[in-house]
Amino acid sequence: MNSTRAEGFLELSNSESPDVKQWDTWLAKYEAELVNYNGQKPDLAVWRGAVWVTNPRGEQWRERLVPMLGHGWLNVAECVSAAAVTGARILRGDTREPFAKPLIRVVQTYALTELPVQDNDVAIARELVFCLWTRRRDASPWNRAYVGGVPVFFDQHVAFEFCSLNAFLAPGSDGGYPSQWRVQLLKSGEVPTTLSEREVTDRDRRLAPHRIRDCSAFDHAFDAAVQLIRTFDGPSLAEKVASAGAPDGTHARLLETQEELPEAASRIREILYA
Numbered sequence: 001m002n003s004t005r006a007e008g009f010l011e012l013s014n015s016e017s018p019d020v021k022q023w024d025t026w027l028a029k030y031e032a033e034l035v036n037y038n039g040q041k042p043d044l045a046v047w048r049g050a051v052w053v054t055n056p057r058g059e060q061w062r063e064r065l066v067p068m069l070g071h072g073w074l075n076v077a078e079c080v081s082a083a084a085v086t087g088a089r090i091l092r093g094d095t096r097e098p099f100a101k102p103l104i105r106v107v108q109t110y111a112l113t114e115l116p117v118q119d120n121d122v123a124i125a126r127e128l129v130f131c132l133w134t135r136r137r138d139a140s141p142w143n144r145a146y147v148g149g150v151p152v153f154f155d156q157h158v159a160f161e162f163c164s165l166n167a168f169l170a171p172g173s174d175g176g177y178p179s180q181w182r183v184q185l186l187k188s189g190e191v192p193t194t195l196s197e198r199e200v201t202d203r204d205r206r207l208a209p210h211r212i213r214d215c216s217a218f219d220h221a222f223d224a225a226v227q228l229i230r231t232f233d234g235p236s237l238a239e240k241v242a243s244a245g246a247p248d249g250t251h252a253r254l255l256e257t258q259e260e261l262p263e264a265a266s267r268i269r270e271i272l273y274a
Contacts, residue, residue, distance in 0.1 A: 043093025175208030
């Protein structure tokens with residue numbers, strides 16, 4: 001970890017992200033992607049060669065804890081504490097220094113080589129298993145962006161909403177609920193993009209499609225992610241929970257959902273392939 005205290009999966013660079021020369025031009029290029037499900041545009045700033053969201057929806061501890069837990073194995077947008085950021089250039093919006101919330105790196109400023117997972121099916125499988133564990137229900141293409149055909153997820157405002165497994169999987173009315181997650185196959189040779197996956201979602205907002213290339217490879221990665229999370233030891237989890245400033249009880253609940261993860265995985269698989 002470097003002096004910026006980035007809580008994501010990579011070291012921050014002092015240089016500009018690949019192929020980005022002028023940030024105003026960059027913003028014009030990605031304007032259509034930099035909106036949320038409701039059409040709202042987040043505030044943006046340029047800092048240390050990347051673009052960052054300066055007003056994330058999630059509480060500080062949620063935004064910090066997710067990338068801490070996913071460090072090194074999960075494609076999740078990194079988070080930097082507000083106190084670490086000085087000299088940022090405002091690109092869009094009214095948020096100014098000193099920032100009140102942690103900054104979240106905009107996925108479109110990553111290079112594929114920076115991602116810990118560089119395969120679409122593995123990235124989605126790991127994200128969904130992580131969401132089962134942390135009770136993050138809103139796994140959706142609207143909370144992902146793609147780099148070279150590989151997804152990175154963001155927006156942790158509904159992570160760690162701990163409830164029983166039955167309640168988590170209870171029927172919901174739209175793609176923001178696990179009962180509506182569905183695996184769908186990409187066409188041969190198709191490369192998913194941020195906009196293409198959101199367009200698929202918008203055809204039927206009752207569902208959250210998770211488009212993959214190969215069901216067998218996805219299932220293998222899904223099972224491997226379950227086993228990986230089951231190896232996370234209590235003391236290291238407690239340290240991360242405390243460092244993020246999470247509420248009392250968060251560590252205990254993570255241990256509970258970790259223990260029941262095999263059952264949760266079995267039940268969500270039936271939903272994914274319904």
